[in-house]
Amino acid sequence: MLIGFVVNPVAGMGGAVGLKGTDGAVEEAKLRGAVPVSPGRARILLSLIVPGVHTFLTAGGPMGESLLAENGHPADVVYVPDGTETTGEDTRKACQVFTDRGCDLILFCGGDGTARDVFAVVGDTIPLLGVPSGVKMYSGIFAATPAAAADCVNRLEEAVMTDAEVMDIDESAYRDGRLAVTLTGIARSPALTGHLPSSKWATDAMHEGRAQAEIARFIIDIMRRDTLYLIGAGSTTAAVIQALGEDGTLLGIDAVFDGDIIARDLNEEGILHLLNRYPRVQAVVSPIGAQGFVLGRGTQQFSPAVVERIGPENFIVIATEAKLSRTPALYLDAGNPEISSKFPDSLQVICGYAMARRMPLIQ
Amino acid sequence: METKYILDENDLPRQWYNIQADLPVPLSPSYNPQTKEPIGPEDLAPIFASELIRQEVSTERYIDIPSEVRDILTLWRPSPLYRARRLEKLLKTPAKIFYKYEGVSPPGSHKPNTAIAQAYYNMKDGIERIATETGAGQWGSSLAFATQLFDMECKVYMVRGSYDQKPYRKMMMQCWGAECIASPSKETNAGRAMLEKDPDTSGSLGMAISEAVEDAASHANTNYSLGSVLNHVCLHQSVIGLETLEQLKMAGEETADVVIGCAGGGSNFAGLAFPFMRERIAGRMPDCQFIATEPSACPTLTKGLYAYDFGDVSGYTPIMQMYTLGHGFVPPSIHAGGLRYHGMAPLVSILHHEGLIDAVSCHQNEVFAAAVAFCRSEGIIVAPESAHAIKTVMDVAEECRRTGEEKTIVFNCSGHGHFDLSSYEAYFAGALPDYEYPADLIAASLKDLPKIQ
Numbered sequence: 044m045l046i047g048f049v050v051n052p053v054a055g056m057g058g059a060v061g062l063k064g065t066d067g068a069v070e071e072a073k074l075r076g077a078v079p080v081s082p083g084r085a086r087i088l089l090s091l092i093v094p095g096v097h098t099f100l101t102a103g104g105p106m107g108e109s110l111l112a113e114n115g116h117p118a119d120v121v122y123v124p125d126g127t128e129t130t131g132e133d134t135r136k137a138c139q140v141f142t143d144r145g146c147d148l149i150l151f152c153g154g155d156g157t158a159r160d161v162f163a164v165v166g167d168t169i170p171l172l173g174v175p176s177g178v179k180m181y182s183g184i185f186a187a188t189p190a191a192a193a194d195c196v197n198r199l200e201e202a203v204m205t206d207a208e209v210m211d212i213d214e215s216a217y218r219d220g221r222l223a224v225t226l227t228g229i230a231r232s233p234a235l236t237g238h239l240p241s242s243k244w245a246t247d248a249m250h251e252g253r254a255q256a257e258i259a260r261f262i263i264d265i266m267r268r269d270t271l272y273l274i275g276a277g278s279t280t281a282a283v284i285q286a287l288g289e290d291g292t293l294l295g296i297d298a299v300f301d302g303d304i305i306a307r308d309l310n311e312e313g314i315l316h317l318l319n320r321y322p323r324v325q326a327v328v329s330p331i332g333a334q335g336f337v338l339g340r341g342t343q344q345f346s347p348a349v350v351e352r353i354g355p356e357n358f359i360v361i362a363t364e365a366k367l368s369r370t371p372a373l374y375l376d377a378g379n380p381e382i383s384s385k386f387p388d389s390l391q392v393i394c395g396y397a398m399a400r401r402m403p404l405i406q
Numbered sequence: 407m408e409t410k411y412i413l414d415e416n417d418l419p420r421q422w423y424n425i426q427a428d429l430p431v432p433l434s435p436s437y438n439p440q441t442k443e444p445i446g447p448e449d450l451a452p453i454f455a456s457e458l459i460r461q462e463v464s465t466e467r468y469i470d471i472p473s474e475v476r477d478i479l480t481l482w483r484p485s486p487l488y489r490a491r492r493l494e495k496l497l498k499t500p501a502k503i504f505y506k507y508e509g510v511s512p513p514g515s516h517k518p519n520t521a522i523a524q525a526y527y528n529m530k531d532g533i534e535r536i537a538t539e540t541g542a543g544q545w546g547s548s549l550a551f552a553t554q555l556f557d558m559e560c561k562v563y564m565v566r567g568s569y570d571q572k573p574y575r576k577m578m579m580q581c582w583g584a585e586c587i588a589s590p591s592k593e594t595n596a597g598r599a600m601l602e603k604d605p606d607t608s609g610s611l612g613m614a615i616s617e618a619v620e621d622a623a624s625h626a627n628t629n630y631s632l633g634s635v636l637n638h639v640c641l642h643q644s645v646i647g648l649e650t651l652e653q654l655k656m657a658g659e660e661t662a663d664v665v666i667g668c669a670g671g672g673s674n675f676a677g678l679a680f681p682f683m684r685e686r687i688a689g690r691m692p693d694c695q696f697i698a699t700e701p702s703a704c705p706t707l708t709k710g711l712y713a714y715d716f717g718d719v720s721g722y723t724p725i726m727q728m729y730t731l732g733h734g735f736v737p738p739s740i741h742a743g744g745l746r747y748h749g750m751a752p753l754v755s756i757l758h759h760e761g762l763i764d765a766v767s768c769h770q771n772e773v774f775a776a777a778v779a780f781c782r783s784e785g786i787i788v789a790p791e792s793a794h795a796i797k798t799v800m801d802v803a804e805e806c807r808r809t810g811e812e813k814t815i816v817f818n819c820s821g822h823g824h825f826d827l828s829s830y831e832a833y834f835a836g837a838l839p840d841y842e843y844p845a846d847l848i849a850a851s852l853k854d855l856p857k858i859q
């Protein structure tokens with residue numbers, strides 16, 4: 044298969060020197076003595092990829108060319124950055140060429156900032172796989188380790204395509220010690236599932252779509268007419284709304300009562316308002332991002348006040364099996380330790396029609 | 407100190423025990439899926455042997471085992487009863503644990519006890535070919551073994567998930583001259599319809615039954631055979647419990663306190679438990695407790711409804727009163743393929759409903775942990791189905807350690823796991839998902855799921 048490979052050579056530099064991110068702070072990081080992280084990660088990855096199986100397109104110099112050559116992978120250099128200091132613009136331009144050349148996969152080394160740059164150009168048209176080498180890796184398109192990414196590339200034929208969230212972190216808030224993570228989009232990313240019937244690359248998108256539809260069919264069958272449902276965010280929850288015959292908000296939270304959408308893309312205030320009017324409520328949520336956060340990353344609308352009002356027992360968690368295979372445990376940050384502690388240490392996750400998995404929940 | 411109790415070949419029971427003679431309330435009738443009228447022998451005649459139909463409704467307490475069937479059963483019967491002393495030691499329990507080991511049969515489980523009888527009665531009726539389904543492959547290989555002894559052909563529809571996990575089961579069936587294909591298949595109308603609905607389906611026993619029934623109904627001189635659930639299957643399995651009662655006496659035990667078995671369709675559990683139930687109902691073992699163990703992924707007795715439902719996905723089988731999760735329910739592809747069935751034997755169901763049988767469910771990782779503890783103490787690598795029973799045995803034995811009770815626990819070790827090693831491998835690799843049935847959500851929805859027409 045044709046793989047576009049790009050490295051953000053400065054990703055991860057801020058972390059070691061306490062900058063919590065490298066965006067717009069490369070000079071400062073260098074002054075503080077930071078050394079790049081991503082080339083080392085890329086070397087581990089490339090040394091584990093079996094040569095000669097896939098064809099690589101890449102960007103010049105430190106953005107991929109030299110690392111591929113070093114590890115014995117021939118590649119076509121399709122973009123050359125000008126200037127010595129590479130930027131997000133270079134990543135975006137390289138990805139534009141990968142897209143134009145019809146790559147089957149874009150493999151990149153970087154952090155959430157790089158993921159955002161790649162996604163900005165590619166969207167969900169080409170599957171993405173990130174090798175974690177930045178400071179923050181909340182996006183769901185990252186493999187757990189360079190070795191896991193290499194495994195996935197080597198066995199690409201067996202991989203199942205899953206929806207994966209791309210997250211955006213407010214960098215200046217982060218440097219001030221506040222975590223503000225928003226969901227910016229849904230990309231596609233390959234995952235090895237181990238126990239699922241391996242399906243061919245070409246049919247994978249359908250596979251995941253069918254799995255989401257089965258979950259949606261079940262949720263709709265168990266919905267009560269007297270209960271308000273707060274549903275979102277992500278593609279799995281959006282499939283529930285779609286199964287009701289409506290278009291949901293992919294990146295936000297919608298409210299459903301008696302089979303109809305009564306509010307879209309709610310913010311915290313809007314949710315609290317509805318909670319005053321409807322005594323019975325359940326939230327239908329899906330784990331988000333690389334770690335599988337059920338709450339606390341990308342869905343700020345479910346604020347501590349909202350979560351407390353809904354109550355831990357009224358959260359229905361849904362996720363496809365392929366997605367769960369990427370997230371061996373679920374995480375939770377209700378924004379308030381007291382509320383978080385009211386959640387049990389394992390959760391039932393609906394993964395099919397009348398089918399669930401018990402998953403550990405880590406706070 | 408004795409470890410195993412072996413009966414002489416002459417002590418192989420001469421009669422099966424039929425619990426229908428002793429039920430506290432009679433079974434409700436089954437209904438014809440098309441006419442919705444109570445079913446009669448003529449409804450079953452197209453796909454079942456006449457003697458099996460008679461046994462299905464018989465209320466005679468004992469039914470003779472034909473000598474040709476007994477002859478074949480002596481190839482491995484009477485099967486041994488073991489005292490699990492090493493497991494007791496491991497658990498530091500004062501309880502006495504006994505297990506009846508059915509894995510000594512040529513196919514490796516209790517299933518040939520009924521396969522031989524069913525093949526024999528079909529041969530007597532002049533049938534030349536039998537179609538059936540199999541979950542884990544234990545039943546398919548048992549019927550393959552049995553049919554060739556009577557020069558019959560055998561076609562097995564094997565649940566896709568197991569077919570992929572256990573290629574050696576298919577080869578065993580080939581050794582015994584049977585043809586085994588993955589279900590849903592493209593060879594039947596039912597299979598094609600299921601594949602159209604979900605081309606990636608891992609299949610289920612309910613789907614494979616539909617295919618086998620259709621095959622039998624549409625081929626000349628072909629009958630259908632079911633490896634569990636039905637009354638005559640529970641009848642044939644009663645040799646297990648009848649032998650065990652004798653063997654316990656050899657061990658100096660007059661009664662058992664707890665009788666445990668895994669339950670898929672209910673036949674191995676019934677086979678061990680029903681002769682003990684006879685004793686309990688007659689007041690000779692008034693305190694004997696019965697526990698059936700099921701997977702959390704398919705908790706028919708623990709979370710299902712006691713209702714009328716079909717035995718298969720497509721609605722070809724009679725409508726029976728039993729515990730069910732709904733015939734449309736496709737259980738997740740757990741490794742105990744033989745326990746992936748939406749329904750339960752009507753005989754086990756009625757006794758559970760009457761409060762005489764308890765049921766528990768467990769997740770697959772804890773089940774495999776129990777299986778590993780068992781093989782590292784007793785040596786036998788058990789089938790994932792049987793491991794469910796062991797999990798409950800260990801729970802009961804550990805409770806005895808806390809209370810100091812010296813209970814006598816008897817369980818059915820229904821089969822070996824030599825063709826299930828890839829499941830053990832997945833367990834060791836940490837790759838087994840803990841599936842469960844979302845019963846609370848379903849109950850809270852107030853909808854009548856399972857939907858039963």
Ligand SMILES: Cc1ncc(COP(=O)(O)O)c(C=O)c1O
Nearest residue numbers: 544634670671672673674744821
């Ligand atoms: C070894 C073993 N035990 C138990 C079962 C479950 O069936 P039943 O409940 O009818 O005994 C099976 C079914 O395939 C099996 O192979």
